[in-house]
Amino acid sequence: MIAKMFDLVQKYEKIETFLGPYNELWDGEILNEFPRIYGSPIEKWAKLYQELSCSEKAERLSNYSPLNDSDHQELLSQINELIKLPQSDIVDSSRIYKVNEKKSHEIHQILNFYKNKKITNLYDFAGGVGHTSEQLSKNLNICCHCLDIDKNLIETGIQRTQEVHFHHYEIHPNMKLSLELPADILALHCCGDLSQNLVDYFPSSNAKSLLNLGCCYHKIDNHSFCHQARYLATRSHGMTSEEDIKEREQFKTYRYSFGLLLNKFYDLSPATTLKSSLPELYQGNFIEYAEEQLKRLELSPLKSCLIEDFFNSNDTLQQVKRLINLGHVRAPFGRLIEIQLVLKRAIELKEKGFEVQVFELFDRAISPRNIAIYAQS
Numbered sequence: 027m028i029a030k031m032f033d034l035v036q037k038y039e040k041i042e043t044f045l046g047p048y049n050e051l052w053d054g055e056i057l058n059e060f061p062r063i064y065g066s067p068i069e070k071w072a073k074l075y076q077e078l079s080c081s082e083k084a085e086r087l088s089n090y091s092p093l094n095d096s097d098h099q100e101l102l103s104q105i106n107e108l109i110k111l112p113q114s115d116i117v118d119s120s121r122i123y124k125v126n127e128k129k130s131h132e133i134h135q136i137l138n139f140y141k142n143k144k145i146t147n148l149y150d151f152a153g154g155v156g157h158t159s160e161q162l163s164k165n166l167n168i169c170c171h172c173l174d175i176d177k178n179l180i181e182t183g184i185q186r187t188q189e190v191h192f193h194h195y196e197i198h199p200n201m202k203l204s205l206e207l208p209a210d211i212l213a214l215h216c217c218g219d220l221s222q223n224l225v226d227y228f229p230s231s232n233a234k235s236l237l238n239l240g241c242c243y244h245k246i247d248n249h250s251f252c253h254q255a256r257y258l259a260t261r262s263h264g265m266t267s268e269e270d271i272k273e274r275e276q277f278k279t280y281r282y283s284f285g286l287l288l289n290k291f292y293d294l295s296p297a298t299t300l301k302s303s304l305p306e307l308y309q310g311n312f313i314e315y316a317e318e319q320l321k322r323l324e325l326s327p328l329k330s331c332l333i334e335d336f337f338n339s340n341d342t343l344q345q346v347k348r349l350i351n352l353g354h355v356r357a358p359f360g361r362l363i364e365i366q367l368v369l370k371r372a373i374e375l376k377e378k379g380f381e382v383q384v385f386e387l388f389d390r391a392i393s394p395r396n397i398a399i400y401a402q403s
């Protein structure tokens with residue numbers, strides 16, 4: 027059961043108006059914007075984050091709770107209001123054999139969502155090896171088709187179960203696949219533009235309904251939100267533990283210090299793209315990390331003592347802390363960007379005459395990419 031409907035356009039416009047004045051914050055990664063100094067009160071908030079322990083940061087970021095500051099309280103109270111969406115009931119569920127906790131939760135939620143709907147043929151686009159299709163077919167006694175671009179996944183699916191009809195198929199713009207009617211479309215965690223392709227395809231498919239959840243928004247081509255804002259959306263809304271914060275800050279201390287080093291000694295952008303390092307390098311000595319990255323970038327080596335002095339200098343330490351904590355100020359904007367990206371798709375469907383609902387289908391602590399569009403003819 028979904029709690030209540032809301033006006034999609036009104037919500038979209040409210041978020042757009044709210045986001046406008048903060049665009050310098052969410053529109054670019056903090057390191058990419060270096061040496062930008064942010065306006066008041068953003069720098070003040072970064073300083074307040076700096077005073078918190080990792081567990082306090084984790085609590086605030088997970089729960090969208092404010093800092094001890096009236097401006098931040100006002101900001102978070104607006105964000106909390108704007109990110110509110112109707113929620114599906116979370117069903118108590120036993121773990122489904124052979125799938126992980128996240129997938130198991132998603133399958134139970136989708137089963138619960140479809141259980142009283144009249145479905146004959148369900149088309150599970152980008153369905154991978156067909157775990158979701160299999161359970162829907164078994165539990166709802168319907169005919170499920172699982173379509174995926176990856177031949178290996180399709181082959182594995184065919185070996186695994188006879189409950190599902192598997193098809194090797196590529197979702198693309200302007201697709202014209204004809205479905206066996208009456209049909210319903212499921213498009214779960216269709217990355218980047220795949221969700222948009224299905225939103226565009228649905229009206230011509232003659233399917234009765236489309237249930238779509240997107241993910242990997244940074245893979246979308248050409249959107250009014252820049253890549254970095256969409257990347258923030260892709261990583262948003264998960265629950266964050268003290269350990270996550272410690273790990274992230276350790277990683278960023280090295281990444282940002284190295285960025286500043288590139289800027290100072292090589293006159294390069296601090297955000298110069300690096301090839302990803304082995305996780306162990308972030309746990310070891312900064313000199314080893316920096317020497318490895320310089321080698322990968324084919325830059326002339328620096329003396330170890332120079333690297334060490336730069337890393338330990340007060341200027342670097344302070345600057346890196348400031349940048350990391352500006353990232354914490356920026357984080358809550360990710361969910362708003364995600365909601366805008368989803369609402370845009372939902373509004374397009376509504377404008378084409380479909381009845382459209384937008385709601386949270388999954389528990390965010392288990393599966394944070396949980397915003398569903400359900401469109402019916």
Ligand SMILES: C[S@@+](CC[C@H](N)C(=O)[O-])C[C@H]1O[C@@H](n2cnc3c(N)ncnc32)[C@H](O)[C@@H]1O
Pocket residue numbers: 151152153154155173174175176179195196197198213214215216217220241
């Ligand atoms: C994030 S997974 C989602 C899988 C499944 N729906 C789920 O939620 O567990 C994305 C899937 O999309 C498939 N895929 C990627 N590009 C595709 C395309 N153009 N057409 C069809 N499937 C595609 C991948 O092979 C992968 O199985």
